[in-house]
Structures are given as C-alpha cells and as structure tokens.
Amino acid sequence: MQSTVESATDTQASTLKVGIIVGTTRPGRKAEDVANWVREIGSRRTDATFEVVDIAEHALPHLDEPEPARSGNYVQPHTQAWAKRIAGLDAFVFVTPEYNGFFPGSLKNALDFLYAEWTNKAAGIVSYGVGGGNRAAEQLRTLLGNLEVTAVSAGVSLTFDDDFENFSRFTPSEPQEKNVVALLDELVAQSAALKQQSKAE
Numbered sequence: 001m002q003s004t005v006e007s008a009t010d011t012q013a014s015t016l017k018v019g020i021i022v023g024t025t026r027p028g029r030k031a032e033d034v035a036n037w038v039r040e041i042g043s044r045r046t047d048a049t050f051e052v053v054d055i056a057e058h059a060l061p062h063l064d065e066p067e068p069a070r071s072g073n074y075v076q077p078h079t080q081a082w083a084k085r086i087a088g089l090d091a092f093v094f095v096t097p098e099y100n101g102f103f104p105g106s107l108k109n110a111l112d113f114l115y116a117e118w119t120n121k122a123a124g125i126v127s128y129g130v131g132g133g134n135r136a137a138e139q140l141r142t143l144l145g146n147l148e149v150t151a152v153s154a155g156v157s158l159t160f161d162d163d164f165e166n167f168s169r170f171t172p173s174e175p176q177e178k179n180v181v182a183l184l185d186e187l188v189a190q191s192a193a194l195k196q197q198s199k200a201e
Contacts, residue, residue, distance in 0.1 A: 016048040016191050018184075019089040023096035023107035025056040030128065031095045033170040034158065038093055038126060041180045048188050053089075055110045058082050062109060069115035079113050086117040091124075091191040092149075093183070098129030098136035111143060119148040120198060122190040124183040125155050128164075132157030150194065152186040154179070 020035045020042075035052045042050035060078055067073045074080050096103040111118065123144055127133025134157055141151045156179045158164070158172065165171045 016090045018048050018050045018091045019053040020093045022054040024104040025106045035095045063112050083117050091122045093124045095126045098133035101135045103136040103140045122150045124152050124187045128158035132159045154183040154186045
C-alpha cells in the first residue's frame with residue numbers, strides 16, 4: 001500500500017499549474033480584475049493550481065531577440081526571465097480586451113518572444129469588450145494555433161453592457177461564473193491529456 005506521504009507527493013507532482021495571463025499593459029485596464037476573478041473561481045478546484053501572470057511586471061520591450069524564438073537561443077536577460085516564468089506552467093488562461101477588433105499588441109509581443117515554452121500546452125481565452133471581445137479571441141486563437149498551443153473550445157466573453165458597471169467596475173453577471181467553470185473543466189482535461197501524451201512519447 002502506498003504511504004500517505006508518497007500519495008501526497010504524487011498528487012502534488014501531478015497537479016496542473018495554470019497561469020492566468022493578464023494580456024494588456026494599458027493604464028486603467030480591467031484585465032487584472034478579470035484575472036483575479038478567474039483565479040478565485042479556479043482556487044476552488046483540487047485538480048489544478050492557478051496563478052496570475054502579469055506581462056506588465058516583466059516589462060518586455062519590443063521583440064529584440066536576434067534569432068527567431070523557435071531556435072530557443074534567447075540572449076536577452078528579460079527573455080530568459082520570461083521563458084523561465086512560462087516554462088514552469090502547464091496551461092494558460094489568457095485574459096484579453098479587444099482593441100480595434102484585435103487583442104493588444106503587448107500580448108502578441110509577449111507571445112512572440114517564446115516558442116517551446118508555449119507549445120504542446122492547452123489554453124483558454126477570457127475576452128472582454130463592447131461585443132464581448134469575440135474578435136480579439138478569434139485572432140488570439142489563430143496565433144495560439146501557430147504556436148502549437150491547443151485552445152479549448154469553451155470560452156468566456158464579457159460585455160461592457162452586462163459585466164461592467166458604467167463601463168468601468170467589473171461586476172460579472174451570474175451566468176459568467178458557470179462559463180468560467182466550463183472553460184476550466186475543459187482546460188484541465190485537455191492539459192492532462194497533453195501531459196499524458198507527452199509522457200507516452
């Protein structure tokens with residue numbers, strides 16, 4: 001019979017680490033509030049741990065690596081620090097606003113810095129904007145595909161009319177929590193499958 005200590009160690013090792021990426025650096029952004037809300041919902045789970053990753057805290061400049069990210073030859077200290085942060089995560093939830101029909105350039109820049117650290121992992125998308133940020137979510141989904149990230153089909157679209165008071169204070173409507181739970185359910189299942197596939201290979 002496996003000891004309690006061994007069981008606890010195995011459970012801890014198998015628990016998925018999910019990074020909730022704050023996808024904008026804009027002053028007055030609402031993404032941080034949304035990310036903390038997703039984390040709070042995720043914290044009720046026992047099959048994964050959730051942490052907020054704020055790209056603003058990494059102060060990434062415009063992409064300044066001399067070689068493509070696919071080479072994995074990162075020479076800039078800020079890139080190496082960013083790579084270490086992302087490599088330690090098993091899956092992601094991207095929180096993105098919609099700016100002129102797209103997700104923010106700061107998020108694309110952060111994604112472009114790395115390659116292997118993103119690949120063969122799963123991601124969910126939580127978008128917000130006048131129309132729920134759906135166009136931004138679709139554009140982001142395309143980019144994630146190019147990075148070989150599996151974007152789950154479940155998503156969360158937050159609208160300024162329904163989920164923000166006076167277009168400012170984040171006040172998610174009641175059904176949105178269920179949408180987050182559905183997204184996390186699919187994300188955890190997909191992440192576990194990818195990890196198992198990776199072990200098999």
